[in-house]
Amino acid sequence: MAALSLWLGVATVVAHGLRIQHGGLPSSADALPLILLGAAFAATEGFAVHIRVRRGGHAMSLSEIPMVLGLLSVDPTLLLVVRLLGGGLGLVVLRRQRGVKLGFNVALLGVQTTTSSVMLRALAGPEPGDVGPVQWLYVLLVMMVSDVIAAVLVTAVIALHDDPSEWKRLPSALRGLPLVAITTSIGLISTLAIDRDPRAIALLTIVSGVTYKAYRSYVSQSQGHEQVEELYAFTRALDGVLDTGGVARIVLEQARDQLRAERAELIMPGPDGTQVRMRMHGRRQLDTTVLDTLPETAWWQPARAGTPVLVAKGSRVVGSIVDGIAVPVPLSDGATGVLFVADSLPDIPTFGEQHVRLFQALANHASLSLTKARLLDELRQEVAQKEHLALYDPLTGLANRQRFQALTDALRAQGAPVAMLLMDLDRFKDVNDALGHDIGDTLLRQVGDRLQSRLGDRGTVARFGGDEFAVLLPGIRTREVAVAVGDDLAAAMEQPIAIGHLRLNARVSIGIALAPEHGNDAKTLIQRADVAMYVAKTTRTGVRVYQPDDDRNSPRRLAMVADLREAIQRHDLVVVFQPKLETATGIVRGAEALARWHHPAHGFVPPDEFIPLAETSGLIRPLTLHVLEVALRRCASWRRMGHDMHVAVNLSPNSLQEADLPDIVARLLGQAGVPASALTLEITESSIMDDPAGSLVTLDRLHALGVKLAIDDFGTGYSSLGRLRELPIHEMKIDKSFVQRIAVDHRDRAVVRSAVQLGHALDLEVVAEGVEDEQTLNHLRLEGCNLVQGYFISKPLPADEFADWLAARVPQLGQA
Structure with missing residues (x-):
């Protein structure tokens, strides 16, 4: 602004220097008319009507009236001096302007005066002569051009200093042209009247005052309507913005523009207890800062508790503001933000109660939009986090x-x-x-x-x-x-x-x-x-x-793993049951649950093939849980039919390493309504020997539930005999490799006899699997084996067939 003011001043001096060089020194004039003309310039510049254009302000005065009088009666150079002195006095005394702004406005008066004089002399000649209709049109045109030049220069200053987009609003700044036409006409009429009778000056004063009051009222009412329109426009602008940053920018821009403030700030709660402070100042610059704490002595702090704050000029507050307003902005989850403006523009005396009411209306609209935007930001953040989790490992942050x-x-x-x-x-x-x-x-x-x-x-x-x-x-x-x-x-x-x-x-x-x-x-x-x-x-x-x-073998193996995973997920694997017979009475005491898989392309897949696949591919847990759930549900149905039976389920070697196994078993027992004593979990001795200490913890917790525990495939682990007495087990199953030949091989018979005696010595029930004929069954009965299972008793049956078999079963050993 200072550079532009200096340029305007130099241009004015050069223009008049050239005029004096070609036209000579100004002619003498009476002092009294010049003094009155200067006073008129001081009054009209001091009592100006301000037309607000966004953050800028264009001052419209009645200076055209004395300017017309001067153009038609005073030498141009004297007119320039009188207008600069008189107008400058009005700006300093009445409008209290200082510094660069005063310098710019004085330079602007000089440019307007010089331009008007040069144009009028170019159109009407060096001496206007009699003032007639042609001269009226010239004067009207000159004053219009002068006002347009002033509007352009003021817009340029605002664009350079504050907002480059101010040029778009230049047409709004030209709304004062009708007033220029009116005041110019008054000036022309006054010139004619004073020429006939100098006492017409009194009438001119009255007309000027009435015109000033009327136009000021019109502008005030017009700007009131514009404020309402701007509030509606503000609301519409917020409706289309869906992010917090965009809403904040619009809120701060409107707060500065409508409240006529140098800066605006918005403070909102941020993540992890921080505070986000957004500040707009200067050329629409938005600065965002994340603060750990806020100053407790800040003048706007009461607004955080819900109380609006008004600080007028001259108030004693802590901080560097001249004046300011702060209002609360309620947000979601009971949080409250603060919106405030500070340092009012020179075209208003200071902030007042009417500004507080307008600011609260803006804050209410901002509250709704900020709340919605914050919720949408949270949703977007949640979506982004989910997308990140879908593509990145949560533990290491690497790609998954x-x-x-x-x-x-x-x-x-x-x-x-x-x-x-x-x-x-x-x-x-x-x-x-x-x-x-x-x-x-x-x-x-x-x-x-x-x-x-x-x-x-x-x-x-x-x-x-x-x-x-x-x-x-x-x-x-x-x-x-x-x-x-x-x-x-x-x-x-x-x-x-x-x-x-x-x-x-x-x-x-x-x-x-x-x-x-x-x-x-x-x-x-x-x-x-x-x-x-x-x-x-x-x-x-x-x-x-x-x-x-x-x-x-890998391609087929991988394909089988994928097929097995799908079969487990769809529950395509069938759970079959093989009965366990009491040798002494011939009563069916229970059944072992076994998984069977019929592949749609490969047909029946032996357990010896798909169980290892499940164990090595991480599918054994869902497979075991499926078998356990089905087995308990079927056991509950048998017991409702009057059969006091138990069901046995095999656990994989890795199952004992799962800390939540006892909790899962307890939950499934409760869901099925089966007592814990009706469930037997069969564990291979090799799985216990892999981690004796860890296995013992899990076994103790299962034992505390009341679940029966069995050592499966006994005799194949070799190293477990010394630890057998330390384990909380109830049952010992002799591997079928020792059972199937006891009728013909005395060595296998000796092994089975020793196993049965060992089991009974440890108070365990002994079960023999792999009973394929009656002779084997008789040998086991003679050895004192408690329970037997095998194809001679029954092959594994689907659940419904097992229920039918069980209902038709005659509990006699010879008919087994």
């Missing part, structure tokens, strides 16, 4: 299997060669078992960080789950380069990892598959890298590239 596969397929779609490394931590289970899952999780996070740090931007690291990580290397064409990267990562993993006071070593086994040599899609490459990794782990070679000979 889904994202890894998508990246691989995207690279292959572009024809890019890739190498895929699949790695598994050796003996990670020992870390979890010995140090706990928290240490295990920390180890996994550090392994992920180390892999990513070592790899850098050469590829992508992912975690597939458990202790399995994967690396995708784009652009790798040879196995030598891929092996070199694998060796480098393996070496990095061998460096000790510090976790608290512990130093752990995380050795890895790495399998490598390359595209297109070993496959063209992510699924095939992962499968073959997994095969190579398994071979690397079993052969302890560390890093191995896939070879076709490594997985001769």
